[in-house]
Amino acid sequence: MNIRQNLEQVKQLCAAASKRSGRAPGAVKIVAVSKTVDRNRIGELAGVGHTVFGENRVQELLNKQASLGPDLEWHFIGHLQRNKVRQLVGRVALIHSLDRWSLAEEINRYAVKAGLVIAVLVQVNVVGEDSKSGISPDETQSFLRDLAGFPLVRVEGLMTMAPYSVNPEHARPVFRELRETRDEARRKLGLDLPYLSMGMSTDYLVAIEEGADIVRLGTAIFGQRTCHLREG
Numbered sequence: 001m002n003i004r005q006n007l008e009q010v011k012q013l014c015a016a017a018s019k020r021s022g023r024a025p026g027a028v029k030i031v032a033v034s035k036t037v038d039r040n041r042i043g044e045l046a047g048v049g050h051t052v053f054g055e056n057r058v059q060e061l062l063n064k065q066a067s068l069g070p071d072l073e074w075h076f077i078g079h080l081q082r083n084k085v086r087q088l089v090g091r092v093a094l095i096h097s098l099d100r101w102s103l104a105e106e107i108n109r110y111a112v113k114a115g116l117v118i119a120v121l122v123q124v125n126v127v128g129e130d131s132k133s134g135i136s137p138d139e140t141q142s143f144l145r146d147l148a149g150f151p152l153v154r155v156e157g158l159m160t161m162a163p164y165s166v167n168p169e170h171a172r173p174v175f176r177e178l179r180e181t182r183d184e185a186r187r188k189l190g191l192d193l194p195y196l197s198m199g200m201s202t203d204y205l206v207a208i209e210e211g212a213d214i215v216r217l218g219t220a221i222f223g224q225r226t227c228h229l230r231e232g
Protein backbone atom coordinates (compact mmCIF):
# COMPACT_ATOMS: atom_id res chain seq x y z
CA MET A 1 0.00 0.00 0.00
CA ASN A 2 1.13 3.52 -0.60
CA ILE A 3 1.27 6.37 1.87
CA ARG A 4 -2.12 7.79 0.93
CA GLN A 5 -3.84 4.45 1.26
CA ASN A 6 -2.15 3.92 4.61
CA LEU A 7 -3.43 7.28 5.79
CA GLU A 8 -6.96 6.53 4.59
CA GLN A 9 -6.96 3.22 6.40
CA VAL A 10 -5.56 4.73 9.59
CA LYS A 11 -8.24 7.43 9.49
CA GLN A 12 -11.01 4.88 9.13
CA LEU A 13 -9.68 2.77 11.98
CA CYS A 14 -9.28 5.87 14.17
CA ALA A 15 -12.85 6.94 13.41
CA ALA A 16 -14.19 3.51 14.36
CA ALA A 17 -12.18 3.45 17.60
CA SER A 18 -13.35 6.99 18.41
CA LYS A 19 -16.94 5.82 18.05
CA ARG A 20 -16.25 2.84 20.30
CA SER A 21 -15.05 5.27 22.97
CA GLY A 22 -18.13 7.45 22.59
CA ARG A 23 -16.57 10.25 20.59
CA ALA A 24 -17.07 11.84 17.20
CA PRO A 25 -15.29 10.10 14.28
CA GLY A 26 -12.85 12.97 13.74
CA ALA A 27 -12.15 13.58 17.43
CA VAL A 28 -8.64 12.18 17.42
CA LYS A 29 -5.77 14.15 15.95
CA ILE A 30 -3.26 12.14 13.93
CA VAL A 31 0.36 13.28 14.10
CA ALA A 32 2.25 11.70 11.19
CA VAL A 33 5.66 10.89 12.65
CA SER A 34 8.03 11.71 9.82
CA LYS A 35 11.41 11.10 11.49
CA THR A 36 13.86 9.62 8.94
CA VAL A 37 11.24 10.08 6.20
CA ASP A 38 12.41 12.23 3.29
CA ARG A 39 10.73 15.44 2.21
CA ASN A 40 9.15 13.97 -0.92
CA ARG A 41 7.19 11.43 1.02
CA ILE A 42 6.13 14.06 3.55
CA GLY A 43 5.14 16.26 0.62
CA GLU A 44 3.03 13.44 -0.79
CA LEU A 45 1.01 13.33 2.42
CA ALA A 46 0.75 17.11 2.53
CA GLY A 47 -0.50 16.91 -1.05
CA VAL A 48 -3.54 14.94 0.02
CA GLY A 49 -4.30 17.39 2.79
CA HIS A 50 -2.57 15.96 5.85
CA THR A 51 -0.88 18.83 7.66
CA VAL A 52 0.32 17.62 11.07
CA PHE A 53 3.80 16.10 11.40
CA GLY A 54 5.95 15.01 14.32
CA GLU A 55 9.74 14.88 14.60
CA ASN A 56 12.07 13.81 17.40
CA ARG A 57 15.21 15.69 16.35
CA VAL A 58 15.40 19.47 16.34
CA GLN A 59 17.66 19.91 13.34
CA GLU A 60 15.71 17.44 11.23
CA LEU A 61 12.47 19.22 12.10
CA LEU A 62 13.88 22.64 11.20
CA ASN A 63 15.32 21.39 7.89
CA LYS A 64 12.04 19.83 6.82
CA GLN A 65 10.04 22.81 7.96
CA ALA A 66 12.24 25.11 5.89
CA SER A 67 11.98 22.96 2.80
CA LEU A 68 8.26 22.13 2.95
CA GLY A 69 6.82 25.60 3.40
CA PRO A 70 4.72 27.34 6.02
CA ASP A 71 1.41 25.46 5.75
CA LEU A 72 2.28 22.47 7.87
CA GLU A 73 1.96 22.07 11.61
CA TRP A 74 4.98 20.58 13.40
CA HIS A 75 5.07 18.82 16.73
CA PHE A 76 8.22 17.98 18.66
CA ILE A 77 7.93 14.50 20.18
CA GLY A 78 11.46 13.50 21.22
CA HIS A 79 13.81 14.00 24.12
CA LEU A 80 14.65 17.69 24.12
CA GLN A 81 18.03 19.02 25.21
CA ARG A 82 17.91 22.33 27.01
CA ASN A 83 20.36 23.97 24.64
CA LYS A 84 18.02 23.29 21.70
CA VAL A 85 14.89 24.89 23.16
CA ARG A 86 15.76 28.25 21.67
CA GLN A 87 15.62 26.80 18.15
CA LEU A 88 12.08 25.52 18.61
CA VAL A 89 10.50 28.69 19.96
CA GLY A 90 7.83 29.91 17.58
CA ARG A 91 8.37 26.95 15.25
CA VAL A 92 6.30 24.15 16.73
CA ALA A 93 2.62 23.90 17.59
CA LEU A 94 3.20 21.55 20.49
CA ILE A 95 6.10 20.03 22.43
CA HIS A 96 4.93 16.58 23.59
CA SER A 97 7.95 15.80 25.73
CA LEU A 98 8.28 18.09 28.73
CA ASP A 99 9.86 15.46 30.95
CA ARG A 100 11.82 17.30 33.65
CA TRP A 101 11.86 20.50 35.65
CA SER A 102 15.10 21.90 34.20
CA LEU A 103 13.52 21.74 30.75
CA ALA A 104 10.41 23.55 31.99
CA GLU A 105 12.62 26.35 33.31
CA GLU A 106 14.39 26.64 29.99
CA ILE A 107 11.15 26.67 27.99
CA ASN A 108 9.82 29.36 30.31
CA ARG A 109 12.98 31.40 29.89
CA TYR A 110 12.66 31.48 26.11
CA ALA A 111 8.89 32.02 26.20
CA VAL A 112 9.43 35.12 28.33
CA LYS A 113 12.27 36.30 26.12
CA ALA A 114 10.21 35.91 22.95
CA GLY A 115 6.95 37.06 24.53
CA LEU A 116 5.28 33.92 23.19
CA VAL A 117 3.10 31.25 24.69
CA ILE A 118 4.64 27.79 24.27
CA ALA A 119 2.25 24.84 24.30
CA VAL A 120 3.50 21.66 25.91
CA LEU A 121 2.41 18.24 27.12
CA VAL A 122 3.94 16.75 30.23
CA GLN A 123 5.50 13.37 29.45
CA VAL A 124 4.63 10.78 32.06
CA ASN A 125 6.63 7.59 32.56
CA VAL A 126 3.71 5.43 33.65
CA VAL A 127 5.54 2.12 34.01
CA GLY A 128 8.74 3.58 35.44
CA GLU A 129 10.99 2.05 32.79
CA ASP A 130 14.55 3.34 33.26
CA SER A 131 14.96 3.62 29.51
CA LYS A 132 12.11 6.13 29.21
CA SER A 133 12.06 9.69 30.38
CA GLY A 134 9.14 11.37 32.06
CA ILE A 135 7.56 12.33 35.34
CA SER A 136 6.20 9.52 37.50
CA PRO A 137 2.40 9.43 37.86
CA ASP A 138 2.78 10.14 41.58
CA GLU A 139 4.70 13.33 40.93
CA THR A 140 2.63 14.58 38.01
CA GLN A 141 0.22 16.63 40.08
CA SER A 142 2.88 18.55 41.93
CA PHE A 143 4.79 19.05 38.68
CA LEU A 144 1.66 20.51 37.08
CA ARG A 145 1.04 22.69 40.11
CA ASP A 146 4.57 24.09 39.94
CA LEU A 147 4.23 24.73 36.19
CA ALA A 148 1.36 27.09 36.94
CA GLY A 149 4.09 29.52 38.00
CA PHE A 150 5.13 29.80 34.34
CA PRO A 151 2.15 31.49 32.69
CA LEU A 152 3.72 31.44 29.22
CA VAL A 153 4.23 27.67 29.34
CA ARG A 154 0.75 26.43 28.47
CA VAL A 155 0.23 22.84 29.56
CA GLU A 156 -2.31 21.24 27.24
CA GLY A 157 -2.25 17.73 28.65
CA LEU A 158 -0.17 14.61 29.12
CA MET A 159 1.83 12.28 26.89
CA THR A 160 3.12 8.77 27.40
CA MET A 161 4.81 5.91 25.57
CA ALA A 162 3.81 2.38 26.47
CA PRO A 163 6.54 -0.27 26.68
CA TYR A 164 6.98 -2.02 23.36
CA SER A 165 4.97 -5.21 23.03
CA VAL A 166 3.62 -7.22 20.11
CA ASN A 167 0.31 -7.40 21.94
CA PRO A 168 -1.41 -4.00 22.07
CA GLU A 169 -3.56 -5.14 24.97
CA HIS A 170 -0.46 -4.94 27.15
CA ALA A 171 -0.52 -1.19 26.65
CA ARG A 172 -4.14 -0.75 27.77
CA PRO A 173 -3.47 -0.40 31.52
CA VAL A 174 -0.70 2.11 30.77
CA PHE A 175 -3.03 4.29 28.72
CA ARG A 176 -5.78 3.94 31.30
CA GLU A 177 -3.44 5.12 34.03
CA LEU A 178 -2.46 8.17 32.02
CA ARG A 179 -6.13 9.05 31.61
CA GLU A 180 -6.76 8.58 35.32
CA THR A 181 -3.73 10.72 36.15
CA ARG A 182 -5.11 13.44 33.89
CA ASP A 183 -8.63 13.18 35.31
CA GLU A 184 -7.36 13.43 38.87
CA ALA A 185 -5.21 16.45 38.07
CA ARG A 186 -8.23 18.06 36.45
CA ARG A 187 -10.36 17.51 39.52
CA LYS A 188 -7.78 18.47 42.10
CA LEU A 189 -6.09 21.36 40.33
CA GLY A 190 -8.97 22.63 38.21
CA LEU A 191 -6.84 22.45 35.07
CA ASP A 192 -8.30 21.88 31.62
CA LEU A 193 -5.65 19.46 30.23
CA PRO A 194 -7.58 18.78 27.01
CA TYR A 195 -5.12 16.42 25.28
CA LEU A 196 -3.83 12.94 25.96
CA SER A 197 -1.10 12.08 23.46
CA MET A 198 -0.79 8.31 23.55
CA GLY A 199 -0.64 5.50 21.04
CA MET A 200 1.87 4.61 18.32
CA SER A 201 1.54 2.33 15.29
CA THR A 202 1.28 -0.90 17.28
CA ASP A 203 -1.14 0.27 19.94
CA TYR A 204 -3.04 3.37 18.79
CA LEU A 205 -6.46 1.77 18.57
CA VAL A 206 -6.26 0.61 22.17
CA ALA A 207 -5.02 4.11 23.10
CA ILE A 208 -8.05 5.72 21.45
CA GLU A 209 -10.39 3.32 23.24
CA GLU A 210 -8.76 4.49 26.48
CA GLY A 211 -9.22 8.14 25.64
CA ALA A 212 -6.32 9.30 23.45
CA ASP A 213 -6.94 12.66 21.77
CA ILE A 214 -3.68 12.60 19.80
CA VAL A 215 -1.98 9.54 18.30
CA ARG A 216 1.59 9.60 16.94
CA LEU A 217 1.94 7.33 13.93
CA GLY A 218 5.08 6.65 11.94
CA THR A 219 5.21 3.10 10.63
CA ALA A 220 1.45 2.78 10.15
CA ILE A 221 1.56 5.67 7.68
CA PHE A 222 5.03 5.69 6.14
CA GLY A 223 5.93 2.00 6.46
CA GLN A 224 8.98 0.56 8.22
CA ARG A 225 11.75 3.02 8.88
CA THR A 226 15.07 1.89 7.46
CA CYS A 227 16.77 3.23 10.56
CA HIS A 228 15.07 2.79 13.90
CA LEU A 229 14.95 5.90 15.97
CA ARG A 230 12.31 4.97 18.47
CA GLU A 231 13.34 7.19 21.33
CA GLY A 232 13.01 7.05 25.02
Ligand SMILES: *Cc1c(COP(=O)(O)O)cnc(C)c1O
Nearest residue numbers: 033077200201216217218219231
Ligand atom coordinates in the same frame (compact mmCIF):
# COMPACT_ATOMS: atom_id res chain seq x y z
C1 LIG B 1 8.94 7.16 16.54
C2 LIG B 1 7.94 7.65 17.51
C3 LIG B 1 6.57 7.42 17.29
C4 LIG B 1 6.01 6.65 16.11
O1 LIG B 1 6.43 5.32 16.14
P1 LIG B 1 5.72 4.22 15.19
O2 LIG B 1 5.83 2.98 15.99
O3 LIG B 1 6.50 4.19 13.94
O4 LIG B 1 4.33 4.64 14.99
C5 LIG B 1 5.68 7.95 18.22
N1 LIG B 1 6.10 8.64 19.30
C6 LIG B 1 7.40 8.87 19.54
C7 LIG B 1 7.78 9.65 20.75
C8 LIG B 1 8.36 8.38 18.66
O5 LIG B 1 9.66 8.61 18.91
